[in-house]
Amino acid sequence: MSESKHLLCIDLKAADIGLGALLAGRGLPAELTEASSRDSVLTALEQPERWDLILCDAESFQKLGVEALLVAVKDALDASLVLLKATDSPLSSAQGYELGAADLVRRDDPDHLLAVCERELGHCTMRREIRQLRRAAIRGDADADAGRPMMLATIQDLSPSGRQKKIKAAAAEGASTPRAGLVAEGSASERARIRALIDAGGLTLEFQPIICLRGDQEQRSMFETLVRLKDGAGNLLMPGDFLSVVETAGWMAKIDTWIFRRALKTLKDIQDTGSEKTVLFINLATETLRCKETSKALGAFVSAARLAPGSIVVEVRKSAFTDAAESTERFGRLLKLNHHGLLVEDAGVEDCDFLSKHSDVVTHIKLDRAMTQGLVERRLSQESVADLVKCVRAEGMRVIALAVDNAELLPLLFAVGVDAIQGHFVSMPYQTLMYPSIQRVESSSNPPWQGSS
Numbered sequence: 001m002s003e004s005k006h007l008l009c010i011d012l013k014a015a016d017i018g019l020g021a022l023l024a025g026r027g028l029p030a031e032l033t034e035a036s037s038r039d040s041v042l043t044a045l046e047q048p049e050r051w052d053l054i055l056c057d058a059e060s061f062q063k064l065g066v067e068a069l070l071v072a073v074k075d076a077l078d079a080s081l082v083l084l085k086a087t088d089s090p091l092s093s094a095q096g097y098e099l100g101a102a103d104l105v106r107r108d109d110p111d112h113l114l115a116v117c118e119r120e121l122g123h124c125t126m127r128r129e130i131r132q133l134r135r136a137a138i139r140g141d142a143d144a145d146a147g148r149p150m151m152l153a154t155i156q157d158l159s160p161s162g163r164q165k166k167i168k169a170a171a172a173e174g175a176s177t178p179r180a181g182l183v184a185e186g187s188a189s190e191r192a193r194i195r196a197l198i199d200a201g202g203l204t205l206e207f208q209p210i211i212c213l214r215g216d217q218e219q220r221s222m223f224e225t226l227v228r229l230k231d232g233a234g235n236l237l238m239p240g241d242f243l244s245v246v247e248t249a250g251w252m253a254k255i256d257t258w259i260f261r262r263a264l265k266t267l268k269d270i271q272d273t274g275s276e277k278t279v280l281f282i283n284l285a286t287e288t289l290r291c292k293e294t295s296k297a298l299g300a301f302v303s304a305a306r307l308a309p310g311s312i313v314v315e316v317r318k319s320a321f322t323d324a325a326e327s328t329e330r331f332g333r334l335l336k337l338n339h340h341g342l343l344v345e346d347a348g349v350e351d352c353d354f355l356s357k358h359s360d361v362v363t364h365i366k367l368d369r370a371m372t373q374g375l376v377e378r379r380l381s382q383e384s385v386a387d388l389v390k391c392v393r394a395e396g397m398r399v400i401a402l403a404v405d406n407a408e409l410l411p412l413l414f415a416v417g418v419d420a421i422q423g424h425f426v427s428m429p430y431q432t433l434m435y436p437s438i439q440r441v442e443s444s445s446n447p448p449w450q451g452s453s
Contacts, residue, residue: 005030005052005121008044011060022114038064048073052124058085078128080120094215194245198447202230205262205441210422213414224281225263256288258448260298264305266441276308283315289324299334309339313364317346332361349384352391359395369403389417
């Protein structure tokens with residue numbers, strides 16, 4: 001049985017939350033301790049290492065002076081803070097981050113609360129392990145079990161690129177032959193396999209939240225539209241497992257058209273139920289934009305869609321402005337005419353002149369994984385990123401940081417002027433919950449080459 005997690009509930013009734021039973025149902029038994037006064041909070045924090053997660057009523061956070069109490073023990077505290085607010089509370093996610101919270105959750109949204117708690121308990125476990133490693137290294141302890149010197153984890157070890165290097169190294173050590181059943185992506189048999197999965201209705205859309213960091217901007221529910229492909233066993237293949245086959249086979253324009261139409265339909269359904277401030281970000285490949293007929297058709301879909309202004313942002317790569325210049329510019333002007341947006345998803349620190357040149361159509365840029373991790377691993381200076389952000393914000397563009405996988409990045413990104421964040425720290429694409437309410441969208445029975453409902 002899993003070891004019980006210790007949750008401190010500040011000015012919250014554990015029974016009212018019902019979180020203990022929810023966590024137990026996920027195999028995470030928890031002990032919930034209530035503290036309803038400043039003195040009881042102070043007493044609980046005399047053992048900062050005890051807590052795996054701290055939940056606090058949003059209104060009581062400042063009333064009880066919780067922020068100061070947490071700051072006093074921050075060097076010994078592995079637990080993160082989650083604020084719970086009333087349904088009608090005007091407190092925004094960005095304001096929650098400014099208060100030091102890992103997340104802000106409505107009291108009447110148990111599914112979201114459970115997902116956030118699971119995520120933060122995992123973060124706590126990792127922070128605790130790192131702290132123990134560092135303490136052991138400082139003491140000069142040896143790793144008795146392994147019989148070798150203690151290895152001290154760094155931010156680079158924890159970054160996606162660092163983890164990927166370890167995975168590749170392990171694969172090189174233990175695998176001299178390809179895995180059984182793995183087919184070369186360019187082969188006819190692999191193309192036939194991917195085609196069969198698509199024909200069987202395997203295309204699936206998921207939506208990952210994009211969270212606004214700044215309280216001085218309009219708060220909208222924003223999501224990036226992500227495509228997956230369900231295999232014969234019901235598992236979801238990531239884009240890297242099938243999009244290269246789609247590209248080499250020349251199917252990208254049809255797949256993008258299917259994604260675009262399904263995303264617009266999903267957005268229309270959401271807005272028709274009252275969520276008019278929902279925004280979907282939708283990727284378009286340069287290859288798709290090179291096809292004039294397809295780009296014109298997509299533009300017609302945008303013009304025909306009766307959607308709230310600013311609720312579509314199309315993501316393109318810089319290459320689209322050279323390899324499909326005419327179609328990209330035309331599509332960008334059409335989006336602007338309909339009060340929607342165009343995002344450059346691979347902007348670099350040297351691209352200020354390029355972005356200024358296209359400021360008549362570009363409304364957003366995204367700091368990609370390489371740039372975000374470059375900040376973490378100090379391959380990029382904070383000043384160079386801040387200069388890029390300052391440049392594009394002067395042109396009226398908004399800046400989103402991708403691959404935000406840990407809380408340590410938030411102050412850095414806020415300081416350089418980033419408007420919004422996206423990544424596993426905020427939320428992974430989730431099977432049954434899309435914060436706040438978007439569900440996974442499965443394929444229709446008709447494959448992309450036969451049209452889409």
